[in-house]
Amino acid sequence: MQDNTFWWRGGVIYQIYPRSFMDANGDGIGDLAGITGKLDYVASLGVDGIWLSPFFTSPMLDFGYDVSDYRDVDPMFGTLDDFKSLLARAHTLGLKVIIDQVISHTAEQHPWFQESRTDRDNAKSDWYVWADPKPDGTPPNNWLSIFGGPAWTFDSRRRQYYLHNFLTSQPDLNFHNPEVRRAQLDNMRFWLDLGVDGFRLDTVNFYFHDAELRDNPPVPKGAAKTLGAPDANPYTWQRHVYDLSRPENLDFLKELRALMDEYPGTTTVGEIGDDNPLERMAEYTAGGDKLHMAYTFDLLNEPHSPCYIREVLERFQRLAGDAWPCWALSNHDVVRSATRWGAEEDPQAYPRVALALLFSLRGSVCLYQGEELGLPEADVPFERIQDPYGKVLWPEFKGRDGCRTPMPWDDTPQAGFSRTEPWLPVASPHLALAISRQQDDPSSMLNATRRLLQFRRSQPALFDGDLKLIDVGDELVGFVRQRGDDELVCVFNLTGQPQSAELPEVDTALKGHGFQHEVDGGRLTLPPYQAAFFRAARLNTNDQQVELEETPHG
Structure with missing residues (x-):
């Protein structure tokens, strides 16, 4: 494609x-x-x-x-x-x-952190986020950990707090240090070289x-x-x-x-x-x-x-x-x-x-x-x-x-x-x-x-086309996907009740996705939990309905 x-x-x-x-x-x-x-x-x-x-x-x-x-x-x-x-x-x-x-x-066990926490003068002393306590011994600021409590833990060896946005055993690296950035990019290069x-x-x-x-x-x-x-x-x-x-x-x-x-x-x-x-x-x-x-x-x-x-x-x-x-x-x-x-x-x-x-x-x-x-x-x-x-x-x-x-x-x-x-x-x-x-x-x-994945692959507009929302009322979600001259109208009923809406001009109803709908004149009715896909009328082609094989894959 x-x-x-x-x-x-x-x-x-x-x-x-x-x-x-x-x-x-x-x-x-x-x-x-x-x-x-x-x-x-x-x-x-x-x-x-x-x-x-x-x-x-x-x-x-x-x-x-x-x-x-x-x-x-x-x-x-x-x-x-x-x-x-x-x-x-x-x-x-x-x-x-x-x-x-x-x-x-x-991890706290990473050799970088084990070295960094030994004192304030080692080669990796600035590889993590360390900060002095406030005068009363409390953490440097009000930042919180996602996993609960302050985002700071005191380390007695350096008499400083280290930052952890997650667990206390997950110290944050100091990305202001260019050596840290280079080290992590090198680690990523290792896996890229593997393929x-x-x-x-x-x-x-x-x-x-x-x-x-x-x-x-x-x-x-x-x-x-x-x-x-x-x-x-x-x-x-x-x-x-x-x-x-x-x-x-x-x-x-x-x-x-x-x-x-x-x-x-x-x-x-x-x-x-x-x-x-x-x-x-x-x-x-x-x-x-x-x-x-x-x-x-x-x-x-x-x-x-x-x-x-x-x-x-x-x-x-x-x-x-x-x-x-x-x-x-x-x-x-x-x-x-x-x-x-x-x-x-x-x-x-x-x-x-x-x-x-x-x-x-x-x-x-x-x-x-x-x-x-x-x-x-x-x-x-x-x-x-x-x-x-x-x-x-x-x-x-x-x-x-x-x-x-x-x-x-x-x-x-x-x-x-x-x-x-x-x-x-x-x-x-x-x-x-x-x-x-x-x-x-x-x-x-x-x-x-x-x-659904087979249907997606059959429609280039769904793969990487633009998206424009359309007005289909409060209870439906609808949009047009467009790739070049190919336009698809997509409408979804995520509710447990039938929903109806006026459609923009459409030409062909697409099949192969497994959903059901009804169209009366220009009005679409979707049963509960159904979707509909149409080729937009402006395309003006002689395309027939797209049918995909609907058999289980082994």
Whole structure:
């Protein structure tokens, strides 16, 4: 469809959480060999690539997002040779491989930090963010950790505080130091030389802090909280003006882009949590000299009404320019969309129309493992909770374990994931949605996802066309996707009631996506949880209805 150098632009990336995807060695924890063994399944979905959450050497206090060796595989997941085998198999199947990079902070055990904390004069003394206490011994300012409490921990060796935006065991690197920036770029070069196709950049707007360590202001009373953290977390009570999204970050992103440009066909997707997320996404991906794409938490939050979705799209369209988003409805950090958005909706029909919307937006897509099955959030009892985030804020916030439970390959007690009790319990409601049960059922969510991805591939305008919102009333979401002379009208009913609206002039109703609609004159009626796609009349072609094969893929 396009130059393979730009495969990511409009591509669909399947996110794999290695601990929970497939356990090949029977220890209850997923591993790289398990992923390699299941890549044929991933390729059968029709996605363009995979994103692997961290598998690097780590004490696993934050499950791999605390890295102690950026250039090796944690023994829990296998070896570097196992990763090379995974990479080779993925490329044979035509799948690109993106890996997480957590470069804003390290594990406390990382040799850099062990040296930095010894005294104030060592070679790495300025590699982390250190600051003197206030005269009364309290932390340097009011910054808070996302995981609870102050973002500062006192170290008796240096008699200073160090900054950690997350766990106390995840000290923040000092990106004002050019040696730190070079070291992290060199670590990324290591993986590029091995042949990876890009990086998902964790907390990409957290790299720099305010050098003056100024206090963050409070969120004004009644103002919206937009960071994506739960309301029970005091972190959301501040405007994060000085601890993240600093202007110096833009220059570093240009340095990073220069590195990526040495490896044609590679890409970056950044995670952005910010008080102004869409503005930051536009800023970080505009101009072709920083990130290739980025995603925010705007569609990973609780609101999901048609009005909210339109507002998000309107705001991004207003800000976007040449910026390129990567949209997601679920990932390893938030409640699964089938529950977060669909708890009060039809559990089978709602996830399908939600994915139809996701696959039709302007931008690239991240599809989280199990989302293609319609998996709801798992209920993990407190005694089985692993996530430190959940332990701190329980019971108002139960952490992220509910979206990280094992992938259900079959309906046996361990879900075909492992030969032993897994690290998180198998969710019994997931067994009825197992791949083995859905694989050969033409009406299953799994095969609906495959049809939708096939339909997306058949329509260039859905892949990388422009987007213009259209007025279809308050209860529907509608827009036109345009690529050159090709225009598609797309309308979605995310509600449990039939909805109607006047259509713009259309020519041909497209098939192959599995949804139903009625048109009477120029009025469209969509049954509950349905979508419709039309070729715009202005094209004036003799194209017939597009029909795609609607058989299950094996």
